[in-house]
Amino acid sequence: MNPHQDTPKDRPRPAHTPAASPAQARGRRRRATLLAAAVDLLTEGGFAAVTHRAVAQRANLPLSATTYYFASRDQLLAEAFAQLVEAELTTTRAWITDHGLTALPDQVATADRARQLGLWELYVHAGRDPVLQHIARRWTDGCVRIVADTLHLPETDTRVRLIYTTLTALWLEHVVEQRPLHQARDLLTHAVKTAENALPPP
Amino acid sequence: MNPHQDTPKDRPRPAHTPAASPAQARGRRRRATLLAAAVDLLTEGGFAAVTHRAVAQRANLPLSATTYYFASRDQLLAEAFAQLVEAELTTTRAWITDHGLTALPDQVATADRARQLGLWELYVHAGRDPVLQHIARRWTDGCVRIVADTLHLPETDTRVRLIYTTLTALWLEHVVEQRPLHQARDLLTHAVKTAENALPPP
DNA sequence: ATAAAATTGGCACACCCGTACCAATTTTCC
DNA sequence: GGAAAATTGGTACGGGTGTGCCAATTTTAT
Numbered sequence: 001m002n003p004h005q006d007t008p009k010d011r012p013r014p015a016h017t018p019a020a021s022p023a024q025a026r027g028r029r030r031r032a033t034l035l036a037a038a039v040d041l042l043t044e045g046g047f048a049a050v051t052h053r054a055v056a057q058r059a060n061l062p063l064s065a066t067t068y069y070f071a072s073r074d075q076l077l078a079e080a081f082a083q084l085v086e087a088e089l090t091t092t093r094a095w096i097t098d099h100g101l102t103a104l105p106d107q108v109a110t111a112d113r114a115r116q117l118g119l120w121e122l123y124v125h126a127g128r129d130p131v132l133q134h135i136a137r138r139w140t141d142g143c144v145r146i147v148a149d150t151l152h153l154p155e156t157d158t159r160v161r162l163i164y165t166t167l168t169a170l171w172l173e174h175v176v177e178q179r180p181l182h183q184a185r186d187l188l189t190h191a192v193k194t195a196e197n198a199l200p201p202p
Numbered sequence: 203m204n205p206h207q208d209t210p211k212d213r214p215r216p217a218h219t220p221a222a223s224p225a226q227a228r229g230r231r232r233r234a235t236l237l238a239a240a241v242d243l244l245t246e247g248g249f250a251a252v253t254h255r256a257v258a259q260r261a262n263l264p265l266s267a268t269t270y271y272f273a274s275r276d277q278l279l280a281e282a283f284a285q286l287v288e289a290e291l292t293t294t295r296a297w298i299t300d301h302g303l304t305a306l307p308d309q310v311a312t313a314d315r316a317r318q319l320g321l322w323e324l325y326v327h328a329g330r331d332p333v334l335q336h337i338a339r340r341w342t343d344g345c346v347r348i349v350a351d352t353l354h355l356p357e358t359d360t361r362v363r364l365i366y367t368t369l370t371a372l373w374l375e376h377v378v379e380q381r382p383l384h385q386a387r388d389l390l391t392h393a394v395k396t397a398e399n400a401l402p403p404p
Numbered sequence: 405a406t407a408a409a410a411t412t413g414g415c416a417c418a419c420c421c422g423t424a425c426c427a428a429t430t431t432t433c434c
Numbered sequence: 435g436g437a438a439a440a441t442t443g444g445t446a447c448g449g450g451t452g453t454g455c456c457a458a459t460t461t462t463a464t
Contacts, residue, residue: 023410024461030411046330048250052452062413067453117329124326127319127378128248137379158392165371165389166364172374173367176329177339187367190360194396225440226431232441254422264443269423 022069031069033059038080043118047077047125074129081122082135088119089142093149101150101163102192105184108171116175143168159195166191224271233271235261240282245317249279249324276333283324284337290321291344303352303365304394307386310373318377345370361397368393 022028037058041049052066052073070076095107126132147164148155170184224230239260243251254268254275272278297309328334349366350357372386
């Protein structure tokens with residue numbers, strides 16, 4: 001493949017590409033800056049906007065820093081996705097414990113729409129990329145767990161799953177289509193109510 | 203904007219870009235071929251794969267045909283999305299009238315996964331593009347209507363909306379995350395049952 | 405201090421992109 | 435027939451992309 005391949009055993013490491021964690025403190029800071037810039041760009045313009053050059057410029061770092069700290073653009077995107085998911089999960093959990101389940105549509109309305117779009121964009125993209133797929137599953141599992149904790153039910157309970165799906169669909173629909181909010185709120189309260197009244201799973 | 207702009211009134215039409223419907227039969231066929239090629243590519247590789255060159259090559263037509271029949275790449279994507287949505291709606295409706303609501307997960311499992319991914323990819327992308335947003339709303343409305351017709355209920359009925367959201371979320375989750383199918387099927391039947399037992403909306 | 409390793413930053417290659425341009429050809433209309 | 439309009443297909447421009455390369459510099463380890 002590579003026509004100028006040196007004997008690989010002579011240089012045990014390529015002396016480049018310091019994997020995930022640079023050895024020096026400044027390097028670790030730089031890497032984090034790049035990642036934050038990638039997340040920003042992802043939320044602003046979708047993942048087409050996350051290019052090496054754009055990330056470097058946003059982070060006030062030279063272009064080559066991006067290829068030095070991240071093996072490829074795909075890896076950069078994957079880490080940005082993971083970070084976004086983690087942040088989203090903690091935000092959502094905090095909101096629900098503060099305001100209750102049925103107030104979730106208001107949190108969605110409050111939150112940065114572009115951010116949500118970037119998140120969902122990457123979620124769908126995960127369908128074509130096994131690495132991202134794992135992160136997507138983590139997101140789903142995290143949301144289900146939040147619902148389960150809130151309702152004091154096990155994660156496997158059908159009612160939990162039912163509420164979660166309703167939540168998800170309403171969320172996505174609102175972010176993409178920007179329908180009036182009251183519909184979503186009404187539907188969600190109705191869903192929670194009927195789920196509470198429903199029999200325990202068979 | 204354009205430095206070499208002729209007086210626009212002398213040439214009432216640019217002599218290029220025949221809007222949506224070419225005057226000649228062969229042209230209309232060619233346009234349809236290009237559109238079909240775009241849909242194909244969209245399903246295969248996401249909308250990043252829908253480039254002028256790729257579409258032209260897939261349709262066995264010269265590159266310039268794509269710019270002749272479509273004003274821009276955005277328009278091409280919009281029409282491909284609309285076509286995909288229309289096809290999906292008729293397919294789904296047929297499946298449900300044949301096999302019933304709760305068999306929908308099996309239809310999803312049967313159908314071409316890449317196609318579904320392309321559809322959802324464009325759906326999320328519609329959040330950033332007003333033109334696509336209209337098409338996205340059409341899709342949602344179409345799905346809601348199918349559910350309403352199947353249950354012999356008005357579209358505005360809360361139970362219809364509830365089933366629709368459950369359906370949507372399960373569908374997306376399955377397409378992206380490829381979880382085992384039985385969960386989705388069980389959850390859906392449970393949702394339909396509780397919705398049927400629920401009181402009519404207040 | 406000195407060698408080795410890690411990091412930096414600038415540059416360039418090869419490729420793909422949307423779209424404009426335009427001379428030739430075909431079709432339509434009178 | 436012939437003029438006007440529609441279509442065709444080839445080409446080129448300007449720009450953005452991921453990534454490889456490498457000489458300089460800084461940090462670390464001995």
